[in-house]
Each structure stands twice: as C-alpha cells, then as structure tokens.
Amino acid sequence: MKTESPIKRRASRQIFVGDVAVGGDAPISVQSMTNTETCDVEATVAQITAIADAGADIVRVSVPSMDAAEAFRQIRARVDVPLVADIHFDHKIALQVAEYGVDCLRINPGNIGRDDKVREVINSARDKGIPIRIGVNAGSLGKDLQRKYGEPTAEALVESALRHVDILDKHNYPDFKVSVKASEVFMAVDAYRLLAKQIEQPLHLGITEAGGLRGGTVKSAVGLGMLLMDGIGDTIRISLAADPVEEVKVGFEILKSLKLRSNGINFIACPSCSRQNFDVVATMNTLEQRLEDVRTHMDVAVIGCIVNGPGEAREADVGLTGATPSNLIYVDGEPDHKISNEDFIDHLEQVIRDKAARLEQQRAEEAEKLILKTSA
C-alpha cells in the first residue's frame, strides 16, 4: 500500500507559530478555535486542553476586549499549545496579548486604522517573533469591494487579502500567513488557487461556516481536498457548528486520507452486509472510541467476511477478517490466530495496542539510528 503521499506541495515561506513550523517542508498543521467565553478562564483552559489532547497543533482564541486580554494572560500561563489570538480592529488588544506571550496574531492590518498604530503592532510582533495571520472572509468584505464586485467573489477575496499583504510588505514584515475563506466551496477554492500564485507565504485553509458536523465535514473535505491535491495549504482549520474537538478529528481525517499527516489509527472497515460474521458496525464504533488515545500511525482493517477480508488484512498492520467457524486476526499482513465471536473486542483492542507499542519502539530505534548516522 502506498505510504507516501504523491502530492507535491506548493513551496512556501516557513513561519513559526510558537514551536510549530507552518509552511516550507513542515507537516500541514491542524488547528481549531475555542467557542467558550474567553473571560471564563476555567472553561477556556479546559476546552484548549481537550482540543490539544485531540492532537491539534495550534489553538485560536478570540480576544474581543481588554478584559478578554487579561483572561488570555491567565490562559496562556496554563496551557502549552501555541495560541493564536483572534483580534478585530483594536490594536491595543494586539499589543497587550503580544506582551502576554501570544504565538500568532490574527489581525488584518488594513482594519487597524492609522499607520502609526499598524507600525506599533508590527514592531511589537517583530520584536517578539510573532507571526501575523491575515484572515479574509467572504462574509465581511469591505464595502468598496462589495460595491466593485457586486457580491463576494474569489477575486474580491484575493484583492482584499492583497491589500493587507501590501501593508505588511510596506513595513517589511514577511512573517505572516493568509486565509481567504468562504462558505461556498467553489469561491473558497478559486480564491486560494488565485492567491497561491501571488504570494510566497503559507496559506491557512478553511471553508468558513461550513455547517454542522455532517454537512460541514463533507463540504470541508471536498473543498480542502481539491486544494490539498493541488499542493496548496500549510495549516487547516475545519469550521463546524460542533464541538471544536470534532474539528480536529475531521482535520486529521482529511489529511490522513491524502497521506499528508498521520495521527492515530487509519481504519479500513467494510460497510457490512448479510455476509458478515460479526457485527462490523458495532465493532468499529467500539474500537474507534476505545482507541482514541492511540497516536501511532498504523492501519487496522475490520472486514466482515472473507470476500474482501484477507486482501485488506494483508495490507494492514492489524486486520480482523470475519470467517466461519472462527474469525481470523492478521498481524503484519500474516494470518496470526483465530478468534471466536464471543468477547473478542477486548482481545482485539489488546492486539492493536501491542502492535502500536511495537511500532513506536521500532520508529524510535530507527530515529535514533538516523541521528547517530548523521552525527557520525
């Protein structure tokens, strides 16, 4: 089975959000955003922790007021994951959170106002090594652009983004990333494709306000899938009207499906039918739930019968194939042992965990060997 993604990524300038590299040859990062009241420090810390535990590389927090900036100071002290502060208009908030250890400022320079204020924010960012994210959204295009284009379009989004880019260029500040989001898939995809040709900075992808868990997931997968296949995209955020933890899971599933990132188990499961020798759907649901904590990149096949079971199991690290009188467990692509339908979930979970532990050890040894080789 192909383990490397055939996608050739667009060459982009690399920036750092805290210790997370974005752009260049860095893995595509997954981020999400809190939806708690930022001033509720306990709730926000709990949600950031849950988002980070789900594997997110970066978490964004909106900071709409100076009170929220003070809350941000407390939040910053209690979490390790890189934090982006989402700020609109008020440059004083940006300056404040920069003092409090923010890792990236999401603020559109063109919305700050007077040039001296813009300069103050950029100088602070420069001094502290904080990148800026320009975030253009079809729902909040400037009035003049709305008049010029009549309605939000990909070209309007790009023109808006480039105006902000020009301001950062004028101040000689290249450490930024850009998003041009729309809830309409074609518009977002066209905008990112246009923008990708015009700047060297990393792109933050997202289909904004994509919808609820199911619809938003599909819309995001289709939109981001097209862009990622083009090699476009350095960091992604899935916008769902759902628990932000789900956004992280969906983000990784999209990247996993294109072999651009690994985070936990890649399940291969059949939809089941009357030929199944065990309850495939129930088994999958239980395994997904129980093995959520496993971060090891591995393939696990759960297939209901011998029609497709052996073929899939042979390509996986662990495979379960339904069969009569006993189901068959494969390890490393080879038939390993038989298992009856009675209480096999606990056993299967253990087989997968053991294999994950062996893979981790093997990868650590390989990494150590590589370090020794390069330092020799």
Ligand code: SF4
């Ligand atoms: S693998 Fe077997 S059980 Fe699963 S869908 Fe195909 S025929 Fe049905």
